[in-house]
Amino acid sequence: MPPSSGGLLPKLALGLALLAAGASATLWLQLQAVRKELARRSSDTGTLVTEAREQSARAESLVQDLQVRLGVAEVRLSEVSLQRSQLDELMLTVSRTRDDSLVQDLESTLRLAQQQAQLTGSVQPLISALQSADQRIARAAQPRLNPVQRAIARDIERIQAAALVDLPALAGRLDELIGQLDELPLLNAVAPAQSNGPEVPAVAVKAEPVTPAQQAAPAAGASAWQRLQSWWFDWSARAWANLSARGSELVRVHRVDQPEAMLLAPDQEFFLRENTKLKLLNARLALLARQLGTASADLRAVEATLQRYFDGQAKPTQLALETLQGLQRDLRLNQLPDPDDALAALAAAAGGR
Numbered sequence: 001m002p003p004s005s006g007g008l009l010p011k012l013a014l015g016l017a018l019l020a021a022g023a024s025a026t027l028w029l030q031l032q033a034v035r036k037e038l039a040r041r042s043s044d045t046g047t048l049v050t051e052a053r054e055q056s057a058r059a060e061s062l063v064q065d066l067q068v069r070l071g072v073a074e075v076r077l078s079e080v081s082l083q084r085s086q087l088d089e090l091m092l093t094v095s096r097t098r099d100d101s102l103v104q105d106l107e108s109t110l111r112l113a114q115q116q117a118q119l120t121g122s123v124q125p126l127i128s129a130l131q132s133a134d135q136r137i138a139r140a141a142q143p144r145l146n147p148v149q150r151a152i153a154r155d156i157e158r159i160q161a162a163a164l165v166d167l168p169a170l171a172g173r174l175d176e177l178i179g180q181l182d183e184l185p186l187l188n189a190v191a192p193a194q195s196n197g198p199e200v201p202a203v204a205v206k207a208e209p210v211t212p213a214q215q216a217a218p219a220a221g222a223s224a225w226q227r228l229q230s231w232w233f234d235w236s237a238r239a240w241a242n243l244s245a246r247g248s249e250l251v252r253v254h255r256v257d258q259p260e261a262m263l264l265a266p267d268q269e270f271f272l273r274e275n276t277k278l279k280l281l282n283a284r285l286a287l288l289a290r291q292l293g294t295a296s297a298d299l300r301a302v303e304a305t306l307q308r309y310f311d312g313q314a315k316p317t318q319l320a321l322e323t324l325q326g327l328q329r330d331l332r333l334n335q336l337p338d339p340d341d342a343l344a345a346l347a348a349a350a351g352g353r
Contacts, residue, residue: 100350102140106133106148107346110339118290123159126339130156133342144349151345159337167287170330174284177323178277184320185311186269276305287331296331299324 113129130152137149283298303324310317 102136102142103145103148103346103350106136107343107350109133110342110346114338120290123337126159126337127156130159130339130342148342148345148349151341152339155337155339155342158341159339167290170327171284171287173323173327174280174287177320178280178284180316180320181273181277181280184306184317185314186272186309187311272305272309276302279305292331296328299328299331303328 109129110126110133113125116125117123134149134152134156137145137152279298279302283295283302286292286294286298303321306312306317306321306324310320312318312321
């Protein structure tokens with residue numbers, strides 16, 4: 001091996017060693033720098049962790065505070081909601097109470113007007129009350145009272161179209177019937193039989209005086225004998241007619257549907273007529289008091305009495321029965337109309353509260 005190559009190797013090894021030492025120093029310096037950086041960063045990280053913990057504690061405290069505040073807010077919100085619901089219910093109750101008061105007031109007004117109409121016999125109180133109720137409902141402007149308003153309109157139209165009879169005129173007809181009651185024949189009354197044909201007047205025969213000159217003449221004697229025969233025939237015919245009339249008064253044959261009427265004693269006829277008059281007077285008083293149902297019942301009782309105890313074939317009795325039937329018909333037509341539709345609608349509105 002040449003000497004130059006023997007001196008080169010140590011130098012090369014020394015250079016490599018120096019490079020290795022420099023590299024090691026560089027690495028060591030870099031490691032120290034990294035250690036310092038790690039220590040600094042670790043310190044910074046600890047500081048950040050400490051700050052984060054503090055912030056976390058503060059955030060947790062803030063969250064707890066917010067939760068408390070949120071709970072208080074929820075409580076207050078529930079209280080406000082409860083108060084609002086109570087206020088709404090109170091307002092609804094006040095509104096319904098006002099409507100119910102209006103419904104009750106209208107119902108009492110209509111019933112009072114109905115009583116006034118029955119006492120006065122006029123429909124004007126009912127019409128006025130219905131019109132006033134219609135105006136009050138229109139001012140209230142409540143939708144649930146619209147059916148009541150339509151029912152009131154129907155009642156007003158029906159009441160205005162109703163026809164009423166003059167009650168004083170009916171009372172006058174009752175007075176006339178009371179005055180005619182004494183003239184009505186009973187079934188057991190003894191009276192001459194009524195003849196359906198025209199009455200034949202009796203022919204009066206006047207006897208002429210006979211003079212002495214007529215008695216002396218033969219022709220005059222024959223004429224006197226004829227007049228005597230004519231007088232005898234006329235007298236016998238009149239005697240037979242009178243006897244037949246008397247016999248027909250003693251015996252009468254006719255149909256009797258009410259046997260108790262024939263058994264009525266003569267002293268009870270007076271009480272029968274007076275009781276019938278009292279029933280008619282009661283009917284008249286009920287008519288003037290606007291109690292049409294009571295008056296109709298009394299008239300029906302009087303009609304039954306006439307048909308039972310009085311002679312239905314007699315013309316006065318037939319006229320009295322026709323008068324009673326006409327009075328009853330007028331009373332049925334004279335019924336005052338009631339505000340039934342309005343009262344039913346008010347009851348439905350009061351029940352739908």
